[in-house]
Amino acid sequence: xxxxxxxxxxxxxxxxxxxxxxxxxxxxxxxxxxxxxxxxxxxxxxxxxxxxxxxxxxxxxxxxxxxxxxxxxxxxxxxxxxxxxxxxxxxxxxxxxxxxxxxxxxxxxxxxxxxxxxxxx
Amino acid sequence: xxxxxxxxxxxxxxxxxxxxxxxxxxxxxxxxxxxxxxxxxxxxxxxxxxxxxxxxxxxxxxxxxxxxxxxxxxxxxxxxxxxxxxxxxxxxxxxxxxxxxxxxxx
Numbered sequence: 001x002x003x004x005x006x007x008x009x010x011x012x013x014x015x016x017x018x019x020x021x022x023x024x025x026x027x028x029x030x031x032x033x034x035x036x037x038x039x040x041x042x043x044x045x046x047x048x049x050x051x052x053x054x055x056x057x058x059x060x061x062x063x064x065x066x067x068x069x070x071x072x073x074x075x076x077x078x079x080x081x082x083x084x085x086x087x088x089x090x091x092x093x094x095x096x097x098x099x100x101x102x103x104x105x106x107x108x109x110x111x112x113x114x115x116x117x118x119x120x121x
Numbered sequence: 122x123x124x125x126x127x128x129x130x131x132x133x134x135x136x137x138x139x140x141x142x143x144x145x146x147x148x149x150x151x152x153x154x155x156x157x158x159x160x161x162x163x164x165x166x167x168x169x170x171x172x173x174x175x176x177x178x179x180x181x182x183x184x185x186x187x188x189x190x191x192x193x194x195x196x197x198x199x200x201x202x203x204x205x206x207x208x209x210x211x212x213x214x215x216x217x218x219x220x221x222x223x224x225x226x227x
């Protein structure tokens with residue numbers, strides 16, 4: 001059974017940093033691109049970042065490029081999102097999502113339950 | 122960037138109705154389109170990929186069609202469990218989502 005479990009969310013002040021983690025199980029992690037998708041309160045879905053199975057290819061939304069860094073540790077079956085320079089508009093539920101491909105772009109067949117990031121003073 | 126526009130934004134319907142949601146792309150995306158269902162407080166669930174391929178375990182009352190720039194998601198006979206928000210997503214060039222269509226009970 002595929003499982004994705006996010007952690008690391010919380011309340012942070014503007015300008016602060018946070019690192020999200022997503023522990024994956026039930027599939028061959030290194031053979032699958034992984035992504036972070038966020039949803040601001042009452043809003044739609046936004047792809048934040050995606051990384052290829054090997055970690056060698058990454059993509060970022062314009063809204064986070066230069067501030068966020070996606071990475072993965074295939075030996076630990078874990079996906080990360082390092083978020084620096086956080087802004088109020090980064091407040092959202094962040095979902096870890098599994099792509100059905102080793103290389104992006106792709107669609108997402110499994111999603112975690114989400115972790116809430118709140119940026120506020 | 123490829124933009125996706127869903128219509129309508131909100132749809133009111135009754136159990137048993139046939140409903141259709143449209144997703145229009147700002148440029149051709151071939152058939153690289155997926156549809157998701159999301160219920161309040163829950164993660165999205167994949168329904169359809171490659172425009173018309175039904176994900177395993179998804180009821181056959183859901184169907185998708187279209188190509189290039191115009192796509193539809195059809196629910197043939199609405200069930201109580203289907204009232205939710207639906208999103209399209211293109212994966213022809215990077216990945217973008219439509220703004221969502223909320224399906225409400227009439």
